Amino acid sequence: MSLAAKVRPPARILVYKRGATAKLPPPQWKPVHLPPPPPITLEADKMPMARALYNGYCANCHGLNAVSGGVVPDLRYLTPETRVRFPSIVFGARAERGMPSFLGAMTVDQMWMIHQYLVKRAHDLKGELETAEKVRL
Ligand code: HEC
DSSP, X not given: OOSTTOEEOOOOXXXXXXXXXXXXXXXXXXXXXXXOOOOOOSOGGGHHHHHHHHHHHTHHHHOGGGXXXXXXXXXXXXXXXXXXXXXXXXXXXXXXXXXXXXBTTBOHHHHHHHHHHHHHHHHHHHHHHHHHHHHHO
């Protein structure tokens, strides 16, 4: 998904009739804004391990290096509310919705390292978006 295309398009079904003159209402493209990420607190030398943990456990569904294809949530866009729920989500709170439980599969420290990697990737994206904005001006 390109940076500029971070939108949630409304789905619609079009039915055509010969000779009809009705006009389509304009599409409502709603841009998805990046919530401001919290500060990075993990030591820089531990970040490669955090990245490896993310790519090992989460990338299959959420995308390599935390860039999602758009179907499963892009974890760079976590809201403050979801960040509060992060441990419970990773340890099973949304299991019935297709987000597997990692209870017993990783330690609490590893879970927080993955969270820090996601914070870092949100900062990376923030920088990329700001650069893209400057180039456009
Ligand atoms: C088998 C696929 C799969 C894997 C592997 C997976 N997830 Fe998920 N995850 C999902 C799906 C599907 C959802 C959406 C669930 C829903 O609709 O609430 C989700 C949702 C989430 C959410 C909530 C996002 C939001 O904005 O609501 C978080 C946080 C999350 N996953 C973290 C992780 C982490 C961290 C890992 C690796 C430790 C991981 N996931 C591995 C499938 C997966």
